[in-house]
Amino acid sequence: MKTGPAEDQQETKQYKVMPILFAMLLSGFIGLFGETALNVAITPLMGKLQVGPTTIQWLTTGYLLVMGILVPISGLLLQWFTTRQLFTTSLVFSIAGTIVAALSPSFEILMVARVLQAVGTALLLPLMFNTILVIFPIEKRGSAMGLIGLVIMFAPASGPAISGLILANLTWHWIFWISLPFFIISLVCGLLFLPNISKLTKPKIDILSIVLSTLGFGGIVYGFSSAGGHGEGGGWTSPVVIAALLIGGISLVIFCIRQLRMEQPVMNLRAFRYPMFTIGLILVFICMMIILSSMLILPMYLQQGMALTALAAGLVLLPGSLLNGLLSPIMGRLFDKFGPKWLVIIGLAVVAIILFMYTGINANTPVGMIVAMHLFMMVGISMIMMPAQTNGLNQLPSEYYPHGTAIMNTLQQVAGAIGTALAVSILSAGQTGYLSRVTDPQSPANQLAGFTTGIQHAFIFALVLSVIGLVCSFFVRRVQVGKQAGQGPMH
Structure with missing residues (x-):
């Protein structure tokens, strides 16, 4: 259908x-909402489905694992496959997974449903980014990517609060x-309305690369998830965790070497030759580690350290999200x-200041102050993620x-697994x-003080990440229209 630049430009206007x-x-939004919506239902589900905490965590681990395996081969x-084929397949998997989950009578069937949902989300996310890059000219992409940022940030953050409200009035099936x-x-x-916008080149499928990618990214995501408390591994010294990380790491090294030597790689790592892409990737990676580690440890402290309910903890974090x-x-x-440049620098400075304040959090910290700190941190995050990614x-x-x-x-999936585990x-x-x-380590006062110390140390880790990101942000420069990438994808 596409025969020349003039027709391409005309077609662009007709989208x-x-x-x-x-x-x-x-x-x-609904796909990413489903990624976290089940989190607050984990405890009641253990009773209803008659499984233990190690088993029930597979609802999260399995989801992350499928994402970690499928997203790398999305390129x-x-x-x-055409845009319409991928979009339709993605939605069919998501709809099938949602119906199966809503009707699930047992853990096994719910687990199958979560895998189906993960396949749908894993196909959709890269397609969404790629579509935005194609249908918007370079000078208007920021606004469009900002809308994606709204979805990627707000959907998973709203999941626990919305599902908490659902669970207060209805059964978990209604999620x-x-x-x-x-x-x-x-x-x-x-x-x-969706046309076929991508150009099909149908490169040769290298089975070994796909196997290495699956073992590499799957092993890393599973290993870190297990070390961080999900799955059956449990702890860094577990043979399962060590084996997963070793297999994942070795497979990734071989995968990277192979991709650089191939004429038509599964994942073209030559993209790293473009410095703003590499710096943007580093900033997004750091940002995802900070967000997901904070979204894990802050609700934990609100519930275990400050005795708030799961719903109340979700509502405390909702305004910022x-x-x-x-x-x-x-x-x-x-x-x-x-x-x-200045959006990213100011954003990382704000995040670093808030994380420094979080390192002094304790049981006497007013809930209102935590809400305010979280608000400012999420403002900072909004100044970093989308600009770094789009640029x-x-x-x-x-x-x-x-x-x-x-x-x-x-790498966002990998960053999430690594950040939460660490x-x-x-x-x-x-x-x-x-x-x-x-x-007297068993006394409630010492238990609370110990937990508070651990939380503070975790925020120091996030603070160090933000300082590294702040240093990197000074190397960001704007990609000029008409240079590097040409004048947009359709020219």
Whole structure:
């Protein structure tokens, strides 16, 4: 269909951008909402499905594992299948998984449903990024990516609070029944308005690369998730964790060497030759580690250290997450106008200051102050994520878009697994170290003090990450329109 640059430009103008964005963003929101919505239902589900904590954690670990395996090969899929084929397949998996989950009578069937849901989300996320890069010119991408930022940040953050409200009035099945109509609306809207926008090159499929990618990224995600308390591994000294990390690490090294030697790699690592893409990737990686480790340890302290309910803890974090979502499109417009550099520097400075304040958190810290600190931290995050991500992807030539989005989304999954595992380990080490120095470690006062010390140490870890990110941010420069990536993907 595409025969020349003039026709490409004409076709660009004919895209029904708003319906396409609506279909992508709605399905993305519900998919990512489902990623965390089940978290607050974990405890009641253990009783209802008659399984232990190690087994029930597979609902989270299995989801992360499927994402870690499928997202890396999404660049290949984007070159083999049309936009409509991938979107439809993604929504069919999501709808099937949601229906199966809503009807699940047992843990095994619910586990199958979670895998189906993860396949749908893993296919959708890279497709969403790639579509935005193609249908928007480079000078307008910030605003569009800001809307994606709204979805990626607000959906998982709102999951626990919304599902907490559902569980207070209905059964856990309704978490899925309520999601179902939104997926169906997205599918219908996509079928009506979404054109085939990607260029199919159908590169040779290298089975060994796919195997290495699966073992590599799957092993790393599973190993860190298990070390951080998910799955059956449990702890860094577990043979399962050590084996998973070793196999994952070795497979990844071989995978990377192989990709650099191939003419048509599954994941084109030559994208790292573009410095703004690499710096953007580092900043996004650090940001995801900070966000996901904070989203884990802060609710833990609100519930265990300050005796709030799960719903109350979710509501404490909701204003910051909501503000972050609302600010993402605004930051996108500021990015389009002023570029990324000062947005990112100011954002990381704000995050570093708030994390420094978090290192002094204790049981007497007013809840209102925690809400305020979280609000400011999420404002800072909104200034970092989208500008760093968009500026990095803008520098890539159009043929690298599928690979760039695959690398970016894959490393976000890896960052989440690594960040949460390290945060939990540092928390545990800080708590153990404190209790080993007191005379009565079993007393409630010492237990609380030990837990508080562990939490503070975990925030020191996040603070160090933010300082590293702040140093990197000074090397960010705006990618100029018409340079590096050319004048946009369709030219």
